[in-house]
Amino acid sequence: MKIKFILLILLFCSCKNYTFEGNVHDYDTDKPLKNVEIIINNAITKTDSLGFFSLKVNSNAANIILKKQGYATKKVYRKSNAKKETHNEDLKNPAIYLYKRESDFYNKMR
Numbered sequence: 001m002k003i004k005f006i007l008l009i010l011l012f013c014s015c016k017n018y019t020f021e022g023n024v025h026d027y028d029t030d031k032p033l034k035n036v037e038i039i040i041n042n043a044i045t046k047t048d049s050l051g052f053f054s055l056k057v058n059s060n061a062a063n064i065i066l067k068k069q070g071y072a073t074k075k076v077y078r079k080s081n082a083k084k085e086t087h088n089e090d091l092k093n094p095a096i097y098l099y100k101r102e103s104d105f106y107n108k109m110r
Contacts, residue, residue, distance in 0.1 A: 017056040018080035024051045024066060027097040036098065039065040051095075064096075071098040 024036045024047050032051025037044060041057045059080075066074045076096060 017058055018060045019054060019056050020062070020064065020078060021052070021054045021081045022064075022078070023047075023095045024053065025095045025097050027099045028103055033068060033071075033098060035068065036071075037067040039067070066096060066098060068098060071100055074098055 020040055024033045024038075025031060026033055032047070032049075034047055034049045034051060036047040036051070036053070038046065038053045038055060040055050040062050041059055043055055043057050045053055045055045047053045057080075061077070061079045064076050064078055066076070074096065
């Protein structure tokens with residue numbers, strides 16, 4: 001009976017969803033990018049017209065893959081936006097920058 005109870009608790013704990021949020025901008029212009037494909041643990045969403053995305057997954061840390069035609073694909077590691085003790089808004093959703101394939105910076109990185 002104890003084993004069933006422990007397994008049930010583990011099942012409920014593993015089903016918790018964590019929210020990942022962020023803003024995606026063009027590196028050269030610093031303007032928000034819309035329709036960037038965001039992939040986190042096989043869940044997919046796209047940025048809105050302000051470059052914002054929000055996605056719930058069952059992991060509190062994950063690799064985020066960002067894809068947009070004409071831009072280099074980017075992979076970043078982030079922790080979820082779980083409420084923390086600090087309320088510093090500047091650190092909550094730092095922008096993620098994508099480089100155009102024809103960008104001088106992108107060509108230097110290759």
